[in-house]
Amino acid sequence: MMSSEFFGNWFLPGIWITVQVTLLSAALAFVIAFPIGVLRTNRLWIVRFLAGAYFEIFRSTSSLVFMFWIAFTVPPVFNISFQPMFAGVLALGITYGAYASEIVRGALAAVPPAQREAGIALNFTPAQRLRRIELPQAWPEMIPPFNNLLIELLKGTSLVSLIAVADMTFAGDLLRLVKNESAPIYTLLLALYFVFAFVLTRGMRLLERHAKKRIGQAPEKTGLFSGMRAKSSIDAVTGTGGAK
Amino acid sequence: MSADSSTSQEIPNPAVDGSELIRFDKVVKRYGSNTVLDELDFSVASGKHVTLIGPSGSGKTTILRLLMTLVKPDEGTIKVGDNYLTHEERNGKLVPAGEKHVREVRKNIGMVFQQFNLFPNMKVLRNITEAPVTVLGLSKDEAEQRARELLDLVGLGDRCDAYPSQLSGGQQQRVAIARALAMRPQVLLLDEVTSALDPELVAGVLDVLRDIAHTTDITMLCVTHEMSFARDISDQVLMFDSGRVIESGTPEKIFTEPEHERTREFLSAVL
Numbered sequence: 001m002m003s004s005e006f007f008g009n010w011f012l013p014g015i016w017i018t019v020q021v022t023l024l025s026a027a028l029a030f031v032i033a034f035p036i037g038v039l040r041t042n043r044l045w046i047v048r049f050l051a052g053a054y055f056e057i058f059r060s061t062s063s064l065v066f067m068f069w070i071a072f073t074v075p076p077v078f079n080i081s082f083q084p085m086f087a088g089v090l091a092l093g094i095t096y097g098a099y100a101s102e103i104v105r106g107a108l109a110a111v112p113p114a115q116r117e118a119g120i121a122l123n124f125t126p127a128q129r130l131r132r133i134e135l136p137q138a139w140p141e142m143i144p145p146f147n148n149l150l151i152e153l154l155k156g157t158s159l160v161s162l163i164a165v166a167d168m169t170f171a172g173d174l175l176r177l178v179k180n181e182s183a184p185i186y187t188l189l190l191a192l193y194f195v196f197a198f199v200l201t202r203g204m205r206l207l208e209r210h211a212k213k214r215i216g217q218a219p220e221k222t223g224l225f226s227g228m229r230a231k232s233s234i235d236a237v238t239g240t241g242g243a244k
Numbered sequence: 245m246s247a248d249s250s251t252s253q254e255i256p257n258p259a260v261d262g263s264e265l266i267r268f269d270k271v272v273k274r275y276g277s278n279t280v281l282d283e284l285d286f287s288v289a290s291g292k293h294v295t296l297i298g299p300s301g302s303g304k305t306t307i308l309r310l311l312m313t314l315v316k317p318d319e320g321t322i323k324v325g326d327n328y329l330t331h332e333e334r335n336g337k338l339v340p341a342g343e344k345h346v347r348e349v350r351k352n353i354g355m356v357f358q359q360f361n362l363f364p365n366m367k368v369l370r371n372i373t374e375a376p377v378t379v380l381g382l383s384k385d386e387a388e389q390r391a392r393e394l395l396d397l398v399g400l401g402d403r404c405d406a407y408p409s410q411l412s413g414g415q416q417q418r419v420a421i422a423r424a425l426a427m428r429p430q431v432l433l434l435d436e437v438t439s440a441l442d443p444e445l446v447a448g449v450l451d452v453l454r455d456i457a458h459t460t461d462i463t464m465l466c467v468t469h470e471m472s473f474a475r476d477i478s479d480q481v482l483m484f485d486s487g488r489v490i491e492s493g494t495p496e497k498i499f500t501e502p503e504h505e506r507t508r509e510f511l512s513a514v515l
Contacts, residue, residue: 114357122423
């Protein structure tokens with residue numbers, strides 16, 4: 001189907017690029033999501049407003065156009081240059097960070113108010129309550145919707161092929177031009193995205209079991225496809241997907 | 245920030261000498277158009293055990309929640325010892341208190357909730373040690389030693405490593421009592437602490453509280469429907485109706501010869 005030379009030169013590095021873009025954007029999104037999500041519950045309206053503005057702006061902009069914007073308008077205006085992959089990771093991380101902040105906010109809001117009251121009765125500061133009581137209880141609730149988002153992100157990384165980052169979609173496109181064949185190549189690409197998504201899901205499922213065990217909840221029974229089940233009510237508020 | 249911390253120096257603990265420890269002064273609390281507390285005045289002397297009784301909706305629990313600063317009064321002031329709880333004096337004027345002042349006064353108060361409200365993410369021992377370590381700055385060893393003593397006191401010395409979800413309601417409530425006591429409060433607020441328990445578990449919790457009431461000088465403010473318990477531990481019983489104290493006195497007086505018609509009605513309904 002494809003020469004081993006092409007495979008070694010383009011396809012394997014493309015797979016590695018996809019993995020890198022996925023993990024780096026996910027890390028960036030994760031780092032953004034917690035402060036933004038927490039600040040959106042702040043008691044000062046200006047803080048809530050600014051964090052909410054971040055969420056609304058980046059949830060509502062196309063991550064593809066945003067990627068083009070970073071890759072093609074930022075370098076000439078600021079007279080700097082960077083790798084296209086940097087633009088891709090930045091655009092995906094910032095956009096998915098906005099989605100993920102909603103998961104953090106929702107999970108924090110789902111911690112029973114009685115827990116906050118118990119924290120006040122023991123004279124914790126608001127920051128201590130957040131760190132010792134609210135976030136540890138909210139964390140296991142965040143993992144299933146984070147998993148959804150992570151898979152969306154994985155699939156979204158194919159956008160970087162449009163700013164000339166040689167990920168596995170880019171390599172597949174190249175191969176299609178060389179071989180003048182579409183069906184086997186795109187089928188292979190779909191299968192690869194599925195395999196990656198499946199591996200991520202299993203990983204997140206393990207993380208969830210570990211997190212639940214740590215807060216004294218009995219882990220649920222697990223089967224081969226149990227992680228595919230939508231589990232949390234928070235899923236509903238993070239309807240991502242759609243136009244990229 | 246530094247200016248703020250210099251103004252709130254250590255506020256000394258109120259003394260335990262039978263002097264006035266808690267004072268409500270014309271406290272009004274409304275929820276929407278419903279006035280729960282209507283210019284309430286009342287005080288509790290240090291070391292006393294006071295039980296609040298009355299029909300539901302009469303504002304008993306609201307008093308505890310105001311004292312714990314879980315809700316704010318709409319009007320009036322609350323004093324704990326010599327300090328205002330929800331207000332502070334600045335340049336001779338009374339202004340709403342900042343977080344720091346509230347925490348300083350609040351450290352004298354502990355609360356046990358109807359639904360226990362243990363932290364499900366922590367084992368029993370850590371439920372008790374977390375606040376002494378984080379808030380009071382005790383060493384982990386010291387906090388754990390104190391926690392084990394308290395768990396022995398409530399009869400759960402062997403359940404340190406259980407999660408709250410593995411305990412019965414009665415056991416959870418006893419842990420919650422130990423957790424509140426670990427902060428060494430001057431005042432313990434008990435908000436219908438047996439209402440959520442199965443009948444056979446009530447006695448164990450009440451025994452623990454009786455023990456604490458008889459062996460410590462802690463001031464107790466108790467909302468309960470357990471009239472025999474109220475009779476047992478109280479120095480004073482306050483009868484509430486429509487956000488006001490309509491009658492108060494020793495348990496003997498209130499339970500055997502109540503003066504007020506509403507009190508008689510209420511007692512005949514619950515006894």
